[in-house]
Amino acid sequence: MKTRIRELRAKTGITQEELARQVGVRRETIVFLEKGKYNPSLKLAYRVARTLGSTIEEVFIFEEEDLA
């Protein structure tokens, strides 16, 4: 699972720590999300997308394997 978190974060000039704070998680969680190491909960994905001024399906990029 790839994401555009880093890209959107850069666009709004917000840091990992600030995003984490606004979303209500730890900074490490944001790091793992950006690197695609987590399959986040739906609510967390929603909060991240909204905080970045976007939608879930725009922030998180699904691949074919995610359907199997």
Next chain:
Amino acid sequence: MKTRIRELRAKTGITQEELARQVGVRRETIVFLEKGKYNPSLKLAYRVARTLGSTIEEVFIFEEEDLA
């Protein structure tokens, strides 16, 4: 978190068990999702939405409390 799983399932005439089979989870998991007892993983939400011919943000209905 509310969902329109049951509604969309009825529209396509598919059973909980069949949805579970196509999505690749147990039927009980679908029951819990329909009742809003689970905060599913993003991938699972994606698979459910796609199997129902819809999108995540159409199937799962977020509330204000989901942002806090």
Next chain:
DNA sequence: ACACCATGTTAGATATACATAACAGGTGCG
């Protein structure tokens, strides 16, 4: 060189999504 800031990584603890199995109630149909 030193200090500061953003990012990355690692290890252990906790919460919870999801699996598994088993059982129960309702509905329709022979």
Next chain:
DNA sequence: CGCACCTGTTATGTATATCTAACATGGTGT
């Protein structure tokens, strides 16, 4: 009635998302 089908529930186990704390690194500015 009896039977198959769909749905709901409960209990226990496992996997993993997330927390917490600590340390490492590269860049930038002074």
